[in-house]
Amino acid sequence: MADLPVVFVHGIRASRTMWRAQGSIVGRAGYRAVAIDLPGHGDRRGEPFTLAGAVDDLARAVDVVGGRALVVGLSLGGYVAIAHAARYPGQVAGLVAAGCSTRPTPAVVEAWALAARAISRLPDAGAGLNQFLVDRTVPAAGAADLAAGGFALDVMDDVLREMAAATTLADLARVQAPVWIVNGRFDHFRTQERRYLAACRDGRLVVVRGAKHLVALDAPVAFGRVVLAALAQLDR
DSSP states (O other), X not given: OOSOOEEEEOOTTOOGGXXXXXXXXXXXXXXXXXXXXXXXXXGGTTSOOOHHHHHHHHHHHHHHTTSOEEEEEETHHHHHHHHHHHHOGGGEEEEEEESOOSOOOHHHHHHXXXXXXXXXXXXXXXXXXXXXXXXXXSOHHHHXXXXXXXXXXXXXXHHHHHHTTOOHHHHHHHOOSOEEEEEETTOTTOTXXXXXXXXXXXXXXXXXXXXXXXHHHHSHHHHHHHHHHHHHHHHO
C-alpha cells in the first residue's frame, strides 16, 4: 500500500458515491482512497451547508487517513478543497481542483441563484429535470454512481449564499502544495482557468478532451490517470 492517501470531495447536489470509479482506480494502484459527504449532501442531507463547516469536515477526513493527503475536489468540491488547502496547508500534499475554474463573484453567483430558484419552483422541485440532465449528459456508469447517493435538491440556497463570500483566487495563491487544475474540454466552468493557473505557486493545467463539467464521470480513465500521475509525482 502506497503511503499517500487520496481524499475525494464531490460536487453540488451529489455525494461521495460519485467517486466510486476513481476510488477503484486509485485502490488498484495501491493507494488508500476516501470520499466524504459534504454537509447537506448524501447521508447528510438536511444539514445546513456552510463553507467553513465543509472545510473543517474535510480537515477531519484528512486527519482520519493520517493527517496528509492528495485532496481531489470537483465543482463545489473543488472550491471547498481550495479553501481547505489555504487554511490547512500542512494537510495537503497536493491538490487536484477540477471543474471550478470560474471565480464565484457576486454577479456570477446571483446568475446561478436565479436559475436555481426557477428550477426549485417546478412541481417536483426540479427532480425530473435533474434526472433528465443526468441521463442525457453523463455516461451510464457515472449516472449510476451519482444516483447511488441520491441528489440534494434543496441545498442550492445554502451553497450559493456561502459561495458568494468565497475568496477562491486569494486562497489558491496561498496554497503551498502542487496544484493540478483539471477541466473538461467543454466545461462551462473553465472560463478563468488561465487566471487560476497564474495564481498558483506551483500549478499545472490539464484539459481532458471530450469531457464536460463532470470530468471525472465523463472521462473516468483519463481523470484517473491525472490523479495517479499526481500521486506518482508527489511520491517522488
